[in-house]
Amino acid sequence: MKKNQSSTVFKQEISSGWQFRDALNDIWRPAAVPGCVHTDLLAECLIPDPCVGTNEHDIQWVGETDWVYQTHFVCTPELLEHENLELVFNGLDTYAKVYVNDSLLLSADNMFRQWRADATPMLKPGENKITLFFRNVFDETIPKYNAAPFELQALPNNDQGEPRVAMYSRKAQFHYGWDWGPRLVTCGIWKPIVLEAWDLFRITQVQIRQPETGPKEAIIATDLEIESTCDQTVAITITADTVTLCSVKQQLKRGRNAITLEGALRRPRLWWSNGLGAPYLYQYTAVVASEGGSRTDTYQSELGVRSLQIVREKDASGTSMYVLLNGVPVFMKGANYIPLDNFQNRVTHHRHELIVKSAAEANMNMLRVWGGGIFEDDSFYDLCDKYGILIWQDMLFACAMYPGDEAFLSSVKQEVIDNIRRIRNHASIALYCGNNENEAGWEQWGWKEQYSACERAAAESNLKKLYYETIPEALTIADSTRYYHPTSPSAGFESQGPEDGDIHYWGVWHGKEPFEQYEAHIARFVSEYGFQSYPELASIEKFSESEDREFDSTVMLSHQRCMADNRRDKRYGHRLIQTYMDRYFRKPKDFSSFLYVSQILQSLGVQTAAESHRRAMPYCMGSLYWQLNDCWPVASWSSIDYYGKWKALHYAAKKFFAPVLIAPKIEEDSVKFHIVSDEPESVWGDVSIVLREFSGKILFVTTYPVTMRANTSRVCATLPKHELLGTADERRVVLVSRFTTLAGLKAENFSYFVPPKDLELEVPAYTITSKPMKNGFELSIFSSTLAKHVHLTCPDVDGFFSDNYFDLLPNEIKTLTFATDQKNIREIERKIRVVSLIDSY
Numbered sequence: 012m013k014k015n016q017s018s019t020v021f022k023q024e025i026s027s028g029w030q031f032r033d034a035l036n037d038i039w040r041p042a043a044v045p046g047c048v049h050t051d052l053l054a055e056c057l058i059p060d061p062c063v064g065t066n067e068h069d070i071q072w073v074g075e076t077d078w079v080y081q082t083h084f085v086c087t088p089e090l091l092e093h094e095n096l097e098l099v100f101n102g103l104d105t106y107a108k109v110y111v112n113d114s115l116l117l118s119a120d121n122m123f124r125q126w127r128a129d130a131t132p133m134l135k136p137g138e139n140k141i142t143l144f145f146r147n148v149f150d151e152t153i154p155k156y157n158a159a160p161f162e163l164q165a166l167p168n169n170d171q172g173e174p175r176v177a178m179y180s181r182k183a184q185f186h187y188g189w190d191w192g193p194r195l196v197t198c199g200i201w202k203p204i205v206l207e208a209w210d211l212f213r214i215t216q217v218q219i220r221q222p223e224t225g226p227k228e229a230i231i232a233t234d235l236e237i238e239s240t241c242d243q244t245v246a247i248t249i250t251a252d253t254v255t256l257c258s259v260k261q262q263l264k265r266g267r268n269a270i271t272l273e274g275a276l277r278r279p280r281l282w283w284s285n286g287l288g289a290p291y292l293y294q295y296t297a298v299v300a301s302e303g304g305s306r307t308d309t310y311q312s313e314l315g316v317r318s319l320q321i322v323r324e325k326d327a328s329g330t331s332m333y334v335l336l337n338g339v340p341v342f343m344k345g346a347n348y349i350p351l352d353n354f355q356n357r358v359t360h361h362r363h364e365l366i367v368k369s370a371a372e373a374n375m376n377m378l379r380v381w382g383g384g385i386f387e388d389d390s391f392y393d394l395c396d397k398y399g400i401l402i403w404q405d406m407l408f409a410c411a412m413y414p415g416d417e418a419f420l421s422s423v424k425q426e427v428i429d430n431i432r433r434i435r436n437h438a439s440i441a442l443y444c445g446n447n448e449n450e451a452g453w454e455q456w457g458w459k460e461q462y463s464a465c466e467r468a469a470a471e472s473n474l475k476k477l478y479y480e481t482i483p484e485a486l487t488i489a490d491s492t493r494y495y496h497p498t499s500p501s502a503g504f505e506s507q508g509p510e511d512g513d514i515h516y517w518g519v520w521h522g523k524e525p526f527e528q529y530e531a532h533i534a535r536f537v538s539e540y541g542f543q544s545y546p547e548l549a550s551i552e553k554f555s556e557s558e559d560r561e562f563d564s565t566v567m568l569s570h571q572r573c574m575a576d577n578r579r580d581k582r583y584g585h586r587l588i589q590t591y592m593d594r595y596f597r598k599p600k601d602f603s604s605f606l607y608v609s610q611i612l613q614s615l616g617v618q619t620a621a622e623s624h625r626r627a628m629p630y631c632m633g634s635l636y637w638q639l640n641d642c643w644p645v646a647s648w649s650s651i652d653y654y655g656k657w658k659a660l661h662y663a664a665k666k667f668f669a670p671v672l673i674a675p676k677i678e679e680d681s682v683k684f685h686i687v688s689d690e691p692e693s694v695w696g697d698v699s700i701v702l703r704e705f706s707g708k709i710l711f712v713t714t715y716p717v718t719m720r721a722n723t724s725r726v727c728a729t730l731p732k733h734e735l736l737g738t739a740d741e742r743r744v745v746l747v748s749r750f751t752t753l754a755g756l757k758a759e760n761f762s763y764f765v766p767p768k769d770l771e772l773e774v775p776a777y778t779i780t781s782k783p784m785k786n787g788f789e790l791s792i793f794s795s796t797l798a799k800h801v802h803l804t805c806p807d808v809d810g811f812f813s814d815n816y817f818d819l820l821p822n823e824i825k826t827l828t829f830a831t832d833q834k835n836i837r838e839i840e841r842k843i844r845v846v847s848l849i850d851s852y
């Protein structure tokens with residue numbers, strides 16, 4: 012703002028002096044706002060840490076209790092002189108009555124909505140009191156559940172306990188429990204409360220659209236909504252960096268004014284997804300100024316200039332599903348994202364950045380914000396813009412049937428409008444999706460068979476109303492520029508095969524099929540597939556005592572939530588890991604070896620899937636594994652654990668999602684060497700194929716010159732197995748495939764002819780040397796025999812290895828970094844531990 016200018020809008024966050032109490036108790040205790048009741052109780056030592064041991068089960072009463080929050084705030088006479096005074100509640104979880112100076116201001120019943128109310132009649136000069144009564148969700152939902160004409164089905168992974176009432180509340184569904192999450196039904200003021208005072212005019216809505224975007228010019232259209240207290244003339248100026256997009260005088264009427272302004276950016280710097288170019292962001296500003304310019308209101312945001320379509324077109328194979336970014340078809344590499352914590356107030360910008368940056372470092376370009384969680388905080392989408400991560404945004408419905416009454420639908424409509432308006436200006440938002448698996452559940456997984464004809468018709472009508480009427484209507488209001496995908500998976504049904512859209516392939520894991528089946532289940536887009544593993548020992552130590560560290564201890568079982576359909580068999584998830592482990596690996600000798608092998612197993616499975624999806628490009632144009640992260644410490648499908656530790660899978664993802672992939676496929680009689688390039692330009696180089704014994708001896712070498720056109724996948728060589736292997740012992744050889752260009756190594760992959768359990772590994776002797784560098788150390792590691800899945804740890808030192816769980820080839824030095832604040836090189840050298848697969852049995 013320039014000198015002598017003042018804003019027409021004044022905002023004061025009501026964040027201090029908060030107290031809370033149990034509604035049946037008079038003892039007030041200090042509270043943090045924004046926050047939630049669990050973290051307030053935790054801060055007061057009134058509950059134990061829910062992440063530790065089996066504490067979660069002992070604190071179920073918290074979610075069954077009514078809570079009261081209260082604070083006082085001062086209104087100066089000047090504040091009360093403003094023409095308009097509103098209280099804005101950005102997030103109340105969930106059933107709340109809000110009183111100002113003991114008069115009811117509003118009632119809330121949807122965690123995802125923003126609530127605004129005129130506070131003018133209730134506020135007085137001096138001290139004011141605000142009180143919020145939170146009613147427990149069960150008292151609200153159980154009557155609805157009891158009155159419902161039929162029970163709503165839910166999948167077993169939607170592990171919410173009985174009665175199944177989660178679907179009756181517009182509250183994060185994972186709060187009630189999931190197959191990777193605890194049941195912690197929290198409540199409270201989860202987003203800021205703001206007192207907003209304004210005069211003359213204010214900007215109430217901004218939508219930035221890009222009707223035309225090309226390398227020569229981008230047309231930037233801004234739809235502004237300005238609320239005005241009178242008829243007046245204002246000046247509106249819109250800029251992107253230093254370019255003025257438009258500057259106009261505008262006549263406002265009293266009330267709401269909708270204005271569309273356009274401007275052009277010549278030779279715009281485009282926003283690209285990770286791997287294709289810089290995700291350039293313009294600094295966008297819209298300023299509305301009063302006549303004479305002394306009063307202003309300003310909207311600021313970052314603007315990524317790009318065109319983006321989701322192409323759903325009939326073609327020779329079926330119906331396509333791919334992202335076209337700035338005219339380029341882009342294969343989506345990524346994962347499904349769940350909330351980072353059960354308690355959102357514990358999620359900081361730093362934690363968001365760690366996860367989004369980790370996704371980018373693993374060469375991902377898309378995350379799917381899954382429907383059982385929340386619409387994320389602004390900071391998350393800002394970071395996705397910054398790191399070039401496209402977002403598939405689900406609406407918040409997952410793995411269940413939902414009501415379809417008017418009150419429910421109108422609440423959903425408003426929640427969608429509120430949130431989409433908030434996030435629509437982010438370049439990263441690629442598409443919206445109606446729900447997770449709710450149609451598959453209905454059509455495919457036996458839900459509809461549970462009902463009489465009449466109930467079935469009613470349930471089907473609920474589904475149609477929600478995902479085909481209410482949500483699209485809300486999106487038309489909030490953002491009609493993005494593609495809407497009514498449900499995921501959209502394909503893989505009898506009526507619509509995998510050649511027509513996206514699938515969730517769970518034959519591996521839930522269906523117990525072998526990893527090789529991933530190669531047979533490829534669709535136009537694979538939006539879910541995955542395999543579980545345990546967190547590393549250091550993470551498990553944070554929530555367990557040493558006597559708990561057995562897989563069937565109560566504590567470990569409580570941190571493994573995958574159960575069979577009947578939800579009774581608590582050992583089911585662990586047993587599934589074990590079944591697969593028996594198939595591919597030797598029996599781990601102890602608890603910590605099992606943890607380690609579980610991670611290797613997971614990475615092997617997911618790598619098999621992702622490589623086959625990428626080989627099938629352009630038929631298949633997306634591979635999002637389940638799941639990127641965790642919301643508490645648990646055995647799960649994640650590649651990064653709750654504490655931010657990369658599992659073996661995340662290190663593997665960095666390789667199998669690399670811009671250029673060499674992915675040999677070992678078939679019955681031959682090996683096919685596939686190369687996949689996501690590079691925007693052609694790449695030339697040599698493919699070298701080397702067969703080596705574990706002891707280092709080279710048995711076979713060949714090279715081919717290869718040119719890979721931009722954005723293609725092809726087989727660059729096929730070798731008969733007998734030619735390649737000769738008389739070699741399959742259990743003692745590694746096939747090293749490398750693609751090298753003038754600029755250096757572009758891609759490499761190490762393949763084996765037998766499953767890991769049949770490999771005849773030898774005990775490696777490592778030589779490790781280290782040298783200090785900025786922010787840590789460079790480590791070089793060498794062995795004269797192949798070491799499989801080398802796992803480096805540095806106990807008690809906070810740090811990050813740039814690579815881990817890798818295969819160390821015989822007689823080749825592997826160099827990596829260990830980023831840490833610790834400066835003492837001797838100490839690090841002393842502490843570093845190395846294990847590999849041979850140490851696990």
Ligand code: BMA
Nearest residue numbers: 168190191410447515539637
């Ligand atoms: C998927 C998801 C989640 C679940 C996962 C593993 O289909 O949609 O509901 O956690 O399966 O079971």
